[in-house]
Amino acid sequence: MLLKWWAEQNLKERHLWAGDAPNRIGPNRSATEIVSQIRLTRQQPATGNIHWSMSALLRNRGGIADALIKEVYAQPALVPASPWLKHGSPGAPKLTVDDVGNLTLKLSWQQTGAEPAAWWVLQTRTAGEWTLNILPGQQLAHVLKSNVRPEVIALTAVDRCGNASSPTALQFIGQSR
Numbered sequence: 001m002l003l004k005w006w007a008e009q010n011l012k013e014r015h016l017w018a019g020d021a022p023n024r025i026g027p028n029r030s031a032t033e034i035v036s037q038i039r040l041t042r043q044q045p046a047t048g049n050i051h052w053s054m055s056a057l058l059r060n061r062g063g064i065a066d067a068l069i070k071e072v073y074a075q076p077a078l079v080p081a082s083p084w085l086k087h088g089s090p091g092a093p094k095l096t097v098d099d100v101g102n103l104t105l106k107l108s109w110q111q112t113g114a115e116p117a118a119w120w121v122l123q124t125r126t127a128g129e130w131t132l133n134i135l136p137g138q139q140l141a142h143v144l145k146s147n148v149r150p151e152v153i154a155l156t157a158v159d160r161c162g163n164a165s166s167p168t169a170l171q172f173i174g175q176s177r
Contacts, residue, residue: 007045015047015080023053025062034064035071047080076134078119081162090115090157092166097153105144109155109168117157121164125152 003018010016018041020034038049051057057065091113098106111117117137124131126148135142137157144150154169 001040001044003041003044003046010045012084014084015082016045017048017050018044018046020049020051022051022056022061022064025056025064029062031062031064031067035067038068038072075132078121078134078158079162081164083161083163086159086161086163088115089163090117090159090165092168093117093120093155093157095153095155095168095170097170100143103145103147105146105149105153107142107144107153107155109140111140111157113165115159115163117165118160119158121156121158121167123152123154123156123167124150126150 003016007016018037020037022031022034025031025034034051041049057068060066090111093109094112095107095109098108100106107122109120119137120135120139122133122135122142124144126146128151133142144153149172151173152169152171154167156167157165
């Protein structure tokens, strides 16, 4: 496979992206072929996939946008870290949770350390299921509305090069709303 060969040439272990062409979806090429290519890429030493052209995704040619969301891109994701651009990571955020009533929690946090966060990765586990949100670095609060209290809330700071802090996690044991 060509991707394996490229990985062998990648001696400095920089990002390696496989290219996919949703613009070529048509009578002889289905959206499921692109989904299969992404799954194959994930089995190789590659960073991820790049799709061209965006117009095919926006137009949902052959159902490609729907298939990607359903099959391989169900959760949001950040670009992987580029540690060769900058060493170190932001400090772990200081997280507080306030129950404001009406099945609502208000999360607030403060940045620690000198390195600013470009993004916050907010993860919650409710009824055994994880949910992930990526929030902008300038945001310092988030409201969670749920009919069940989360079991775990975790927040991680991510800098502009993708370097992540240790997560700050709060676990709620034996509490319910």
